[in-house]
Amino acid sequence: MRFRRPTLYLPIVALVLAVAPTLYAQSLEVTGADGTSTALTAAQISGLRHVTINTKDHDTPAQFDGVPLAEILKLAGVDTGKMKGPQMTQALLIEAADGYKVVFALAELDPDFSDRQIILADKRNGKPLDDEQGPWRIVAPGDKRPARWIRQVTSCKIVALK
């Protein structure tokens, strides 16, 4: 009999069940203006173009690494660099695991419109973000208050004003 020793395989089953929700949570849903969604894994996100920002986290100097939101827009099908018309009333709605939400106007995120750096950060001072903040957090140093520095980001979606 193959499964005659539960003491051997039960701990393995328990471990897989314990870890599965965490693995599942570690994907980021990106949705375009047409409603098409893609789930990006942590590995896919770490493969995207990253930048490093030296800023302050509250009053403490901190370095963040992350993906410019312009890259996320491209994945959502936005042709950055040629935005006009309807895109001037579109925004990126970013949602977190606790239900917190923020928006950035698309024009805030396109390097042709703005020199602001706004990133989906995955590292703080060289280390992956902890569970309270990560795996992804928005870092937007140009905001004087950090209310849009949304922690535990789960999805990014293009939305339009009607």
Ligand SMILES: Nc1nc2c(c(=O)[nH]1)N[C@H]1C(S)=C(S)[C@@H](COP(=O)(O)O)O[C@H]1N2
């Ligand atoms: N997911 C999530 N992110 C969030 C919030 C929140 O309630 N949920 N609060 C925001 C507000 S109002 C502030 S001031 C900062 C606080 O950042 P801190 O937790 O690093 O101090 O987080 C922002 N990011």
Ligand SMILES: [Mo]
């Ligand atoms: Mo806040």
